[in-house]
Amino acid sequence: MMKKFLSTLLVLSFFPPLLFAQTIFVNHAATGSNDGSSWQNAYQSLTTALAAAHTNAAVTQIWVASGTYYPSQTNNRDDFFNIRRNNLQVYGGFTGSETSLTQRNAAINPTILSGNIGNAASNSDNSYHIMVIELNPANPQPIDNSLVIDGFTFSEGNANSGGVLNSLYPRYTGASIFVSCNFSSINITPLIRNCIFTDNRAFSSGALTYYGISAGSNVFTVEQCIFQNNYAGYSGAAIDIMQLDAAGYGVPGVFSVAVEKCSFLNNSIDNYSQGGANGGVGAGINSFGQGTLKVNNTTFINNTIGPATSFAGAYKGTAVSVRNGGNTTVINSLAYANNNYTPFYNIQSTLTLVNTTVYNPGSSALDVNNPVANNIYNSILWTDNSAANIIAVSNGSPTINIENSLLNATYQGTITGSNILTTNPAFANPASGDFSLQPGSPAINNGNNTLYTNTANGNGDLANNQRITQTTIDIGAYEANSSALPVRFGALSAALKHNQILINWSTESETNNDHFEIEISADGKQFNPIASVKSKAVNGNSATPINYTFDSSFSGWQAFQMGLFSLLSLALTAPLRRKRIAGLILIIGAAGVLSCSKSHTSVTENELKLYLRIAQVDKDGKKEYSKTITVVNQ
Numbered sequence: 001m002m003k004k005f006l007s008t009l010l011v012l013s014f015f016p017p018l019l020f021a022q023t024i025f026v027n028h029a030a031t032g033s034n035d036g037s038s039w040q041n042a043y044q045s046l047t048t049a050l051a052a053a054h055t056n057a058a059v060t061q062i063w064v065a066s067g068t069y070y071p072s073q074t075n076n077r078d079d080f081f082n083i084r085r086n087n088l089q090v091y092g093g094f095t096g097s098e099t100s101l102t103q104r105n106a107a108i109n110p111t112i113l114s115g116n117i118g119n120a121a122s123n124s125d126n127s128y129h130i131m132v133i134e135l136n137p138a139n140p141q142p143i144d145n146s147l148v149i150d151g152f153t154f155s156e157g158n159a160n161s162g163g164v165l166n167s168l169y170p171r172y173t174g175a176s177i178f179v180s181c182n183f184s185s186i187n188i189t190p191l192i193r194n195c196i197f198t199d200n201r202a203f204s205s206g207a208l209t210y211y212g213i214s215a216g217s218n219v220f221t222v223e224q225c226i227f228q229n230n231y232a233g234y235s236g237a238a239i240d241i242m243q244l245d246a247a248g249y250g251v252p253g254v255f256s257v258a259v260e261k262c263s264f265l266n267n268s269i270d271n272y273s274q275g276g277a278n279g280g281v282g283a284g285i286n287s288f289g290q291g292t293l294k295v296n297n298t299t300f301i302n303n304t305i306g307p308a309t310s311f312a313g314a315y316k317g318t319a320v321s322v323r324n325g326g327n328t329t330v331i332n333s334l335a336y337a338n339n340n341y342t343p344f345y346n347i348q349s350t351l352t353l354v355n356t357t358v359y360n361p362g363s364s365a366l367d368v369n370n371p372v373a374n375n376i377y378n379s380i381l382w383t384d385n386s387a388a389n390i391i392a393v394s395n396g397s398p399t400i401n402i403e404n405s406l407l408n409a410t411y412q413g414t415i416t417g418s419n420i421l422t423t424n425p426a427f428a429n430p431a432s433g434d435f436s437l438q439p440g441s442p443a444i445n446n447g448n449n450t451l452y453t454n455t456a457n458g459n460g461d462l463a464n465n466q467r468i469t470q471t472t473i474d475i476g477a478y479e480a481n482s483s484a485l486p487v488r489f490g491a492l493s494a495a496l497k498h499n500q501i502l503i504n505w506s507t508e509s510e511t512n513n514d515h516f517e518i519e520i521s522a523d524g525k526q527f528n529p530i531a532s533v534k535s536k537a538v539n540g541n542s543a544t545p546i547n548y549t550f551d552s553s554f555s556g557w558q559a560f561q562m563g564l565f566s567l568l569s570l571a572l573t574a575p576l577r578r579k580r581i582a583g584l585i586l587i588i589g590a591a592g593v594l595s596c597s598k599s600h601t602s603v604t605e606n607e608l609k610l611y612l613r614i615a616q617v618d619k620d621g622k623k624e625y626s627k628t629i630t631v632v633n634q
Contacts, residue, residue: 021060025043026069029096046062046064059088061089061090061091066092069112070116071115072127078169080127080128081130083147085147087497088147090149091148091151092151093105094109094111100549101547113153114130128165129157129159129175129176129178130175132174140182143190145219147191148191154195154196157176159174170204172202175201175207177207179208181244183251187214189212189218192208193491195225198226198227202230204235205234205235207232207239210240210255211242213244217630219258220257221258222260223258227284231267233270235269235280242288245290246288246324247288262299264298264300267283268283268305269317275311278323278347279313280305283305283318284317286321287349292329293327295329296333301334303337304339305341316367319335319343320335320344322345322349322351323347325349327349329353341363342363343365343366346368346369349372350375351368355379355476356476357379358382359430359435360383364392366390366392375402379406380407381406381408382408382425393413400413402415402416404448406442406475419446425475437476437478444475449468486616487510492629493629494632502549507537507546510542511540512618514617514618515617517614521613531552612629614626
């Protein structure tokens with residue numbers, strides 16, 4: 001066993017990486033040689049750039065300048081931007097002169113991927129899909145979060161047909177992005193980040209549709225995205241998630257999906273396409289079948305049902321519907337609408353609300369239909385209609401477990417639990433969408449701290465204020481009498497390739513911040529610091545986003561190839577910064593030894609699993625942590 005491990009290290013020491021990471025560039029206005037080698041010589045077509053990335057595995061990033069890009073140049077509605085590989089980050093939001101990711105600003109330099117390929121005045125000839133992310137049908141290989149789509153606006157896709165192209169691409173779903181395992185039980189879990197999905201339409205479901213498998217600890221992640229003004233004629237106007245096995249396709253496997261720090265605004269669902277009893281559900285998100293969905297720090301505002309409600313249908317779940325065996329948890333989130341349709345719908349599934357506020361001015365907050373389980377923890381469910389059932393039962397005789405929550409006194413079903421309040425929550429100003437708590441609200445200091453986990457859910461409430469400012473957590477999405485966290489973290493990613501680690505993170509605001517400490521772990525429990533990065537904010541204070549990068553280009557990384565014995569010497573004799581780097585390498589080496597001892601096979605870098613988090617340190621020495629992420633092996 002040990003011989004095999006040392007042999008692996010010896011081989012690594014004599015054979016340097018054969019491939020070196022490359023970035024290619026796209027700018028529709030470029031006038032150079034059109035080979036993607038620089039901004040001057042950028043590809044004019046994103047389609048061409050993606051094709052180049054699929055024939056050259058060394059390409060790991062594609063930078064796309066602001067402007068509008070179309071998936072077809074011939075008005076073919078079946079054309080789409082196609083991605084079939086791992087270890088690729090596609091970024092929008094550039095002016096076309098940047099030399100670093102930290103220089104881009106997608107908010108003021110929109111990169112639009114548009115489905116409006118034909119008559120600009122009509123959507124009838126728009127693209128069925130703007131982008132398809134899929135396993136290669138000829139040779140399916142896993143795709144994980146090392147595939148990143150970041151900084152794009154997806155608009156005016158129109159999946160309005162009932163047909164299927166080549167038995168793989170349904171023209172009725174996924175108008176913006178269709179993610180598909182292509183009927184293979186193989187992982188496909190890309191990361192969609194900092195994107196806007198707007199004005200997309202689907203005959204059945206989904207501006208963003210996930211027909212995928214999430215294997216092991218892999219999670220399909222959608223974070224810091226905005227979904228607005230999307231429509232679907234059956235389910236999931238913004239996001240639709242389907243377990244293929246539950247839908248009768250005979251593809252074993254479940255889904256695991258995370259939606260974090262997103263906004264769902266004015267999306268609409270009806271049951272125009274089918275008219276059956278179960279349609280018209282999930283204007284924001286719909287999940288169908290077995291799998292887990294976690295929604296954190298997300299708002300659902302004025303998403304609606306209708307107007308085509310003359311058809312039969314369930315017509316529930318303006319925010320989220322979970323159907324047929326799923327397990328959904330909603331944390332630190334807010335859902336309210338200006339119509340009376342129910343925001344949350346649970347049919348034959350498990351739904352858990354944690355520190356979430358749900359407001360429906362005239363009717364129910366939750367509707368249940370033969371559910372597996374319903375849990376309401378530290379949450380507020382409220383309606384101004386005292387005659388309405390705040391929890392409605394469509395079918396069955398369910399038991400709802402409620403702990404330390406506040407809701408109207410009128411409801412259906414059997415309620416169990418403790419510390420259930422029924423007095424008005426005293427929202428600050430519901431008419432203007434302000435559901436923070438007024439002083440004296442009964443929701444203040446009446447939650448249960450054990451029902452909320454900082455490490456899993458974050459240290460901040462929906463407004464990024466400190467959770468648990470006194471001794472007891474408040475009920476609902478907002479913490480009263482709380483001050484803003486010293487640092488509001490944005491995106492965080494880490495990748496390990498060719499024995500180098502690249503870490504990118506951003507802050508949305510900083511207050512009294514001194515520095516960051518990067519910590520890494522082999523088990524997700526015991527973390528060790530590997531580097532310290534000073535705050536870029538002037539005097540530690542900033543109200544605008546700041547981007548950070550840590551690249552372990554330090555030559556100590558090459559020590560990994562020398563074996564653990566030389567590495568130990570390096571760790572003991574190096575200066576502090578190098579000791580930290582060497583400590584990281586030792587963790588990797590230890591993980592390799594452990595893995596080797598269990599499997600009795602040689603270990604390569606791609607088989608290691610590492611976890612990373614960032615500690616923000618105030619000038620007074622106090623610490624707050626980012627979320628913990630898995631380092632992607634490239």
